Structure formats: C-alpha cells, structure tokens
Amino acid sequence: MNILIIRPGALGDTLMLLPCLRALSQTHRIVVAGRRPGIDFLGHYVHTCFDIDRSPWYRLFLARPAAEGLPGNPSDRVICFLADPDGTIQNNLETYYPQAKTFLFPSLPAPHQGMHVAEYVCQCLVKARVALNPKKVLHDATEIPVLAPSPSAFRDHLVIHPGSGDKKKNYSLPFWVKLMEELGKFYQRAPLHMKVLLGPAEAKQRPFFQELVCAQGWTISFTPSSDALLHLLRHTLLFIGHDSGITHLAAMAGAATIALFKASDPRLWRPLGPRVRLLQPEEDEKKFKAQVIREIEGFIASPHAAPSTT
Template sequence: MTERILILRAGAIGDVVLSYPVLFALRARRPDAFLCLAGRTEARLLALAGGLADAERDIADAFFAPLFAPAERAPCRELAEFVGGFDRVVSLLGDPGGAIARALKAHGARDLVSFEGVRPGAHVARQLFAVLAPWGITGFPEGQAMIARALPCPEDAPAGCAVVHPGSGSAAKNWPAERFRALIECALVAGFAVRVPCGEADAEAVAAATDGTAAEVVRLPLVALAGLFMRAALYVGNDSGITHVAGAVGAPTVAVFGPSDPALWRPLGPRTCALRGRGGRFPGLDRVLAAAGLGPGGKGL
C-alpha cells in the first residue's frame, strides 16, 4: 500500500522553500510515497509543479483552523478524517509549546514529527530537516537543486538571460537601488538580456532600480518565474523568497545580505553565493559585480 505523508509549513515564499529539502529527502527515501504539502503562498504550487509534492492544500484555509484553536475544543470531524488518512505527519509550523503537535494527535496524527521553532546557530533549512532524524533520515541534500523538473516559462524568455530582483518582503533588506541600477547596466553592456521580476510589494524598488535602463520588467506567477530562472545564466537579488526560489531550481544565484544573517537564511542550491558587508552592512557594488562575473576578468559563479 502507498505510504501517505502530510507536511505542514506556514510562512512566506522563502519559509516554504526552505522546507523543500524535507520534501526532497522524503521523495528520495520513499519514491512511491504520496506527499501532500499544506503550505502558504505560491511556493506550495511550485512544490507540486516541481514534483516535490503530489498534492497541496492552503494551510491558511479555515479547514485547518482547529489546529490553532484552544485545546479544550473538541476535534473537528472533517479535519480528523483528513489528518487520520496519512501514515505519517511532518509539522514544520514552529511549535515551541507543543500545542499544534497535541492538536494534530487529537485529530488522528499517528507517526508525527514536529518542529519547535527557529534557534540561533544552524541554517534554518537544516533545523527544519532535523525533525526527520527519528525516521532515520539524516543526509541533508547540500548543494543540490531541489527542483530539476523542467517548468513552463514565457515563450519569449531568452536562454542565458540575467535576472535581477531588487525587491524583498522588507525595504530594510533591499540593496540600494542605485547599485542595482549600476549592476543592470553592467549586465546589459556584457550582452545579457535582463529581466526584472515585479511582485505586488516590489513596484517601488523595481521602478527605482530599472529607471533609465533597457531592462524588461516581468510579472509572472511563481511557477513561470521559476521556469525563467532555469533558463537564466545569472540571478542577483536580496534576501527574499524569490532568491530562495532561484537557488532551489539551480540558477547561478548571488544573494545580497545586509541586516539579515546569511548563516541562517542564505539561499540553498548548487551554485549560490551569499554576500554581506561588515557589521551587518550591505556589500559594495564591486564585490557583487565580481561574484556575478560582471567585474574585471568576468569570472564569478
């Protein structure tokens, strides 16, 4: 009989992408298992399109609300039927007091492993991955692309383009726009077609970084954007969920860090580089250009 495994992960795009090594390892260990990811954002749809999951649910749906309700409430029959239909459950929700784990058990979870929460020290993806140890899964897939399956992308997307993403979930994490603009100009001079993704929260940062350049701004669903990354020769971006996606699909990725700590949050993948200045400051333009292969000598990743 096919083993059924439920994985639960909340958070923004990057938070869900950092759970991909868990899905990757479960798929590698049990190729015939049925994996269902209950997650947030389009990152759960990317996991499905990339073959990491066989089904997805939106954990923000009211269907899952009983998992976060006061303990004295009786279990929800519909949710208990759903949870009880899985042989194993992986909760990556951040549960320092164990309340969510207890709710899952009350709703029929059998073989359950649970994540208590992020702590200082190891990379967040490794902390999430550590929950699999009781099942004998300990080999973290360092340096591997989490998604290798070809994904759809715009038909006019040029192979070997440079993708530059000047936005993030917080303006404080954005490398200065004038440096992004200078990098875009260098990429154009080097002969790259430059594509700049723009999401709902990125409009101001994208406008400032692309002003006066010949870069093309693109607005794409996450799965199509990941397909674009697979065709790219270079990706440069801030500490953001989009940067995590670029690394996860194997794009040569330069991640620019400032206030956030790359030891915890750097993107993972076969060709990634995280740069940070001293004292939590942003790195200089020359250093980023060199890592991207756009400086003197043209090497880089």
C-alpha cells in the same frame, strides 16, 4: 510511510522543505499543508498540498477539536512546525489524526545553533523517526538543483530582483541603478533578455523601475504566476538578488546566483544550489557595489564555472 507536514510560512521558509522532500519522495507518501506561493513549488515531490489559509484548516487552532477533523489522512506521522505554548495544536492534531505519531517543532532553529534551516528541517524529521541523512540531503541540494529543468533548457535571461519582503535586507535604489548600468555595459552585445523582477513588496517602486528600464533596454516582470516565475528562473543564466524567497528559488532552479546579504544570517539562509555566490556588505555601499561588479565580471569571464559559496 504516510507523512503529513504542516509548515505555514513565507516563500523562503516553505522552500526549505524541498531538499528533504526530494530525498523522501520515492519511498514515502507526503502531504504538505502550507502557504502560497511556497506550496506551488512542491508539487513534483509531494502527493498533495493544502493551503492552510483556506477552510477547513482554521480547525487546527480551535480551543477544542472540531468533530469534522482535518484532511490529510491516513497519516503515520504528523510533523508540525508551529509554536504551541499552551498545547492547543498538539491536542488538536492528536484528536484529528489518532493513528499517527505527532511531533511539533519551532519553525526555525535557535540562532545560537548556526544551523541551516533546510538542515534543521531534516533534523526535525529525523527526530520524528523518519529515515534521513541531513548532511547528505543538504550536500545534495548544493550539488544538484532541486528544481532544475532538463539539461537541454536554454538559459538566456539575466534577472535582478531589487527587493524582498523585509526592508532591512534591501540595498538602496541608487545601488541597483548603478548595478543595472554596469550590467547593461557587460551584456549590451550578448543575446540575453535583461529582466527586472518585481513582486508585491516592490509595487511602489514599479514606476521608478519602469522609467529606468525604458532607457536601458531592460524589461520588467511584475508578480508573475508561480508557473511563469519558475519557468523564467529555469531559463536564467545569472540572477542577482537580496536574501529573499525568490533568490532561494533561483538557486534551486539552477541559475547562477549572486545573493546579497545584509541583515540576515547566511549560516541559516544561504541559498542552496550548485552555482551560488554569497556576498556580505563592505563598510559602505560604494565598496560593496564594486565587490558585486567584480563578481559579475568573474562570471562573465567563466560563465559555466561554479562560483565559490562563501
């Protein structure tokens, strides 16, 4: 079956496609239209990816369909995750892909459903008459990393990502300073590369961390390319970060991941991987720092054990 999936969104939103793409990739020809950098990480499981922010995808939103159409044919199914209150997108898709059955869904599950976003995506594909077992797809994603390297890959990095695209999700800079100090104590004798990962959202914090890392033996990786980022995370032993797209990527790359939640719902956004520990805040940040450090100490004591996923 030829399937076109349209899911424009941020990195984490796009990565939620990966579990079902892995399940379908051997038996279906899949084309995805989405946004960078998310689509950069789908290539192993899809036939083609299109950047929806580039021409000619503006035609999807025109009041009347354009004669030139859109790429992605031939398609048997067109599955689109976009709001379409007036039916414009539905009408355009049916015009551009007349041989396909077209389905539109909201990008995310309703909050009251409490359903993981990756499972929701699978459920939508099932409603579009694509053969999938959503529970099994989600289970497999927690057992076998979706983006893991070969078993021989050597993990010699400890990586922290002290930001995200949403400030409400983030813990304070003093929180991360203390955490870096503690991590330095744990790993000062270990042959690990200590790295602070910063993206565009943390650009203003770069001078602060630059001064800090010089005194503590860390290095900074600032806005690496998609290939360089995935390579780093595939060689990361332990990753610590907020609820962000990069944290999802780390878990899917097989790194032991401590995910720090604050303002988002872990039922929807729990990172998917076999070695994920999800932490939610205590009443105050000082207590929460102690909780995170205990988790790190537990990992140090047994670096190859699978942490719990609460």
